Amino acid sequence: MRESDERETPPLSVAVIIGSTREGRAGERVGHWFTERAGGRTDLELSIIDLIDFDFPAHYPAGTTEQIRDFTERVDRADAFVVITPEYNRSFPASLKQAIDFAYDEWQTKPVAFVSYGHSSSGLYAVEHLRSVFTELQTVTLRNGVAINLMDERWEDKGRAADLMLDQLGWWGLALREARARRPYVSSVS
Numbered sequence: 001m002r003e004s005d006e007r008e009t010p011p012l013s014v015a016v017i018i019g020s021t022r023e024g025r026a027g028e029r030v031g032h033w034f035t036e037r038a039g040g041r042t043d044l045e046l047s048i049i050d051l052i053d054f055d056f057p058a059h060y061p062a063g064t065t066e067q068i069r070d071f072t073e074r075v076d077r078a079d080a081f082v083v084i085t086p087e088y089n090r091s092f093p094a095s096l097k098q099a100i101d102f103a104y105d106e107w108q109t110k111p112v113a114f115v116s117y118g119h120s121s122s123g124l125y126a127v128e129h130l131r132s133v134f135t136e137l138q139t140v141t142l143r144n145g146v147a148i149n150l151m152d153e154r155w156e157d158k159g160r161a162a163d164l165m166l167d168q169l170g171w172w173g174l175a176l177r178e179a180r181a182r183r184p185y186v187s188s189v190s
């Protein structure tokens with residue numbers, strides 16, 4: 001980015017979604033590691049959406065609730081997302097699916113990047129399932145992400161993979177933010 005562009009471009013609003021709410025979750029450590037790494041950047045303004053902070057109803061309600069509104073408003077305000085997901089039985093956790101399904105239009109035309117973790121597959125099966133869900137929501141999912149094998153004691157060395165992913169998320173986030181400002185997205189047949 002040219003220096004003059006950098007001065008004129010407000011930072012991209014990136015919501016980091018921590019998807020595990022399991023008691024004793026590793027998600028907290030992974031989330032902390034990632035936000036520490038990303039926090040030093042001036043091109044991105046991070047906000048954390050930690051699903052443990054939400055008290056969503058057990059049954060999908062007929063009407064909305066304050067917690068659901070809070071979640072969807074935070075999704076709406078973001079220009080881009082990093083989803084931090086563990087792998088449970090070759091997929092992503094129910095807590096994450098429940099939250100994703102509360103928003104719809106708010107996701108549309110925004111980029112989504114993934115930080116996944118688990119055992120030998122490093123959460124990559126979970127990411128493939130998430131790609132399918134986020135395609136339905138008309139987002140752009142990034143090819144490059146961070147995949148962590150928690151059994152590898154040196155997983156925290158993956159900082160450069162996180163940097164590349166964030167550079168690419170920034171590129172897509174700015175491109176799509178500008179596109180949304182220029183013209184409405186065509187989301188159905190006219």
Ligand SMILES: Cc1cc2nc3c(=O)[nH]c(=O)nc-3n(C[C@H](O)[C@H](O)[C@H](O)COP(=O)(O)O)c2cc1C
Pocket residue numbers: 020021022024025026027028086087088089090091117118119120121122123150
């Ligand atoms: C119900 C359950 C199913 C799991 N299934 C897988 C799996 O299919 N593949 C894998 O690599 N790890 C699997 N794991 C290991 C988790 O990815 C690992 O425990 C991770 O720490 C879970 O994230 P969390 O601690 O933030 O909840 C599973 C863990 C749980 C609790």
